[in-house]
Amino acid sequence: MKTIPFHNDLHVHTNLSFCAPSDVTAATYLPLCREEGLSLLGFTNHLYHARHLEKRGLTDITGVAYALRLREELEHFRDTAPVPILFGCEVEHFYNQGPSLAVEDASEFDYVLIAASHILNFPGEYINYDLSTPEKLRKMVIDQFVRACELEYPVPTGICHPLYPILSPWEQEIVDGITDSQLEECFKLAAEKNKSIEIHACIYRSGTQRDAEGISPSYLRMLSAAKACGCKFHFGSDAHKADAFRGKHKLLLRAAERVGITEADMWPLLDEKKHPTKLDGSDACVEPLYFKEW
Numbered sequence: 001m002k003t004i005p006f007h008n009d010l011h012v013h014t015n016l017s018f019c020a021p022s023d024v025t026a027a028t029y030l031p032l033c034r035e036e037g038l039s040l041l042g043f044t045n046h047l048y049h050a051r052h053l054e055k056r057g058l059t060d061i062t063g064v065a066y067a068l069r070l071r072e073e074l075e076h077f078r079d080t081a082p083v084p085i086l087f088g089c090e091v092e093h094f095y096n097q098g099p100s101l102a103v104e105d106a107s108e109f110d111y112v113l114i115a116a117s118h119i120l121n122f123p124g125e126y127i128n129y130d131l132s133t134p135e136k137l138r139k140m141v142i143d144q145f146v147r148a149c150e151l152e153y154p155v156p157t158g159i160c161h162p163l164y165p166i167l168s169p170w171e172q173e174i175v176d177g178i179t180d181s182q183l184e185e186c187f188k189l190a191a192e193k194n195k196s197i198e199i200h201a202c203i204y205r206s207g208t209q210r211d212a213e214g215i216s217p218s219y220l221r222m223l224s225a226a227k228a229c230g231c232k233f234h235f236g237s238d239a240h241k242a243d244a245f246r247g248k249h250k251l252l253l254r255a256a257e258r259v260g261i262t263e264a265d266m267w268p269l270l271d272e273k274k275h276p277t278k279l280d281g282s283d284a285c286v287e288p289l290y291f292k293e294w
């Protein structure tokens, strides 16, 4: 089975994401790929609901049409990119709502990542839910992970920053409080539903305590549980600018190494039988929708 190369980063943002600086484009990252040792790069801007675009003055445009602007931008690098590039997106998936990407639009992308834990990032979407304690927020984070696993797209699908309570002041308590059996239940489901688990920047961010190597034992525990359940993985720096990209991949790789995640555990991204880019209608493995094969 053909998997993605071990040295990958499939979660990178450009200025089409409102949370990224306005001068960050695909060209920001491409010159850095070699020094980071990457063999595959994937862009995943946020796939916004139309109502979120409207708030930014972007009326009469769908989230997909907005996201596709990056594909045009990437076209300029078709012959010069230092590594193969994939075109993905980060799908918003709020509690009790449909995802921001409709199933029929998914084939515009090489792959999708589901953002199940954008909870405190979008407080307005959770106004009707009591998230006033670490226990309540933890339950929402777990419920959302399960809901993400149940989403079925006709393209390879991963879960970005799995079980990461972004922006929560209780991050350590929430993550450490997820029991072994809850982790097993979550990751068995992810493995069963072919959802790739992201080795994410939360492993070295400051939300949980880090060890002498600058890596969080709390998230190592989580990744170990995912590995034990047979999950497949990809890496995600979740960079929104060069500084969040440069020098970070060695930390992501080190985390994988400490958990025993190897090349054999990487995401068989292009082997998904349902991948829609098979132009001849066969079930054969196909080239990425966007760029050259690695």
Ligand SMILES: [Zn+2]
Pocket: 090, 115, 118, 160, 161
């Ligand atoms: Zn995210």
Ligand SMILES: [Zn+2]
Pocket: 011, 013, 090, 160, 238
């Ligand atoms: Zn992201």
